Amino acid sequence: MYPTRIVLNCLARTACISAANTARSMQQVGLAFALEPALRWLYPAPADLRRSLARYTGHSNTHPFMAPLFVGILLSLEESAARGALPPANLGPVRETLATSLSALGDAFFSGTLLPLWALLSVALLLSGHTGLMAGLTLVLFLALLGFRAASFMAGLRYGMAVLAGLRRLNLINWVDRLKLVNAVLVALVIWHLLPGEDRDFPWAGYVLGTLAVLTAAWLVARLRLPRLLLWALTLGVLILMDVGLIGM
Numbered sequence: 001m002y003p004t005r006i007v008l009n010c011l012a013r014t015a016c017i018s019a020a021n022t023a024r025s026m027q028q029v030g031l032a033f034a035l036e037p038a039l040r041w042l043y044p045a046p047a048d049l050r051r052s053l054a055r056y057t058g059h060s061n062t063h064p065f066m067a068p069l070f071v072g073i074l075l076s077l078e079e080s081a082a083r084g085a086l087p088p089a090n091l092g093p094v095r096e097t098l099a100t101s102l103s104a105l106g107d108a109f110f111s112g113t114l115l116p117l118w119a120l121l122s123v124a125l126l127l128s129g130h131t132g133l134m135a136g137l138t139l140v141l142f143l144a145l146l147g148f149r150a151a152s153f154m155a156g157l158r159y160g161m162a163v164l165a166g167l168r169r170l171n172l173i174n175w176v177d178r179l180k181l182v183n184a185v186l187v188a189l190v191i192w193h194l195l196p197g198e199d200r201d202f203p204w205a206g207y208v209l210g211t212l213a214v215l216t217a218a219w220l221v222a223r224l225r226l227p228r229l230l231l232w233a234l235t236l237g238v239l240i241l242m243d244v245g246l247i248g249m
Contacts, residue, residue, distance in 0.1 A: 002038055002075065002157070009037040010075060011153050014068045026061035034071050035078070042082045052078065055091050062099040063106020068149045070102050072156025073163065080160070094161075101164075109172045113179045120186035127190065 002010075017030035032053055043049040062070045074095060080086040118141055125134035155163045217234055220226070 002041065002079070006037050006041050007154075007157065010034055010071060011068065011150060013037070014071050014149070014153065017067045017071070018064050025057075025059050027067075028057060028060050031060045031071070031074075032056045034067075035074060038075050039078065042078060051088075055088065056095070058092065058096075060095065060099055062103040063110060065110045065145070065149065066102040066106040066152070068153035069156045069163070069167075070099060072153040072158075073098060073160055075157050076160035105167075105172060108176050113176045113183070117179055117183050117186070120183055120190060124186055124189045 013034040013036075017027050017034050020029040020033070021027060022029065035056060036053070039052045040049060043052050074091075077086060077091055077094065081088045081091060118138075122134050122138060125131075125137065152163075155166070159166075
């Protein structure tokens with residue numbers, strides 16, 4: 001097992017993994033920089049150290065928020081290779097496949113869903129005058145993100161490739177679809193606050209009921225495997241009925 005100072009050094013360096021991106025090799029330099037303290041400890045002989053660093057001179061790119069997990073798993077594999085439990089030649093293909101998989105997951109969950117949710121929720125709170133609540137929420141989410149980075153790094157370091165099975169059980173891809181529905185609701189809330197006109201009370205009761213109706217319809221469409229076009233048709237129909245006054249809020 002790596003010494004604590006090596007572990008903390010590598011964890012801190014994962015924050016810089018995208019600081020030296022190149023058009024050709026992307027995070028190659030940053031990845032080698034993050035791994036270097038551990039590789040130097042595993043391979044004290046200069047020739048062995050050069051060979052280990054050479055394994056990370058190819059193209060490498062993963063999502064920045066998944067980088068700690070990526071580095072943690074690689075450190076676990078390198079430790080196995082140093083003990084002779086894993087052929088060093090296998091590290092290259094594993095690194096490439098792992099980077100691609102974690103990048104796709106990070107793009108979908110963080111960049112495509114969670115960060116827009118954070119931004120929309122912050123804007124909605126600011127527009128409604130809840131500045132303190134927005135600041136508190138931002139601080140909590142920021143600390144939670146830092147906690148995720150540290151926890152995922154330690155999990156990758158401790159369990160290696162086995163941590164991917166636990167990640168699969170979290171089913172983050174399905175959470176992406178659910179959170180995107182929440183994003184759509186927040187977009188409607190932001191648009192309401194941006195509409196011109198005098199100050200008016202927000203119709204919270206009607207908005208909450210409408211939101212629950214849309215989420216319920218979305219769940220039924222997914223559960224019964226109905227065409228998604230049906231959900232859009234139902235939503236459009238309700239909006240038309242509201243416009244002509246047959247449904248009031």
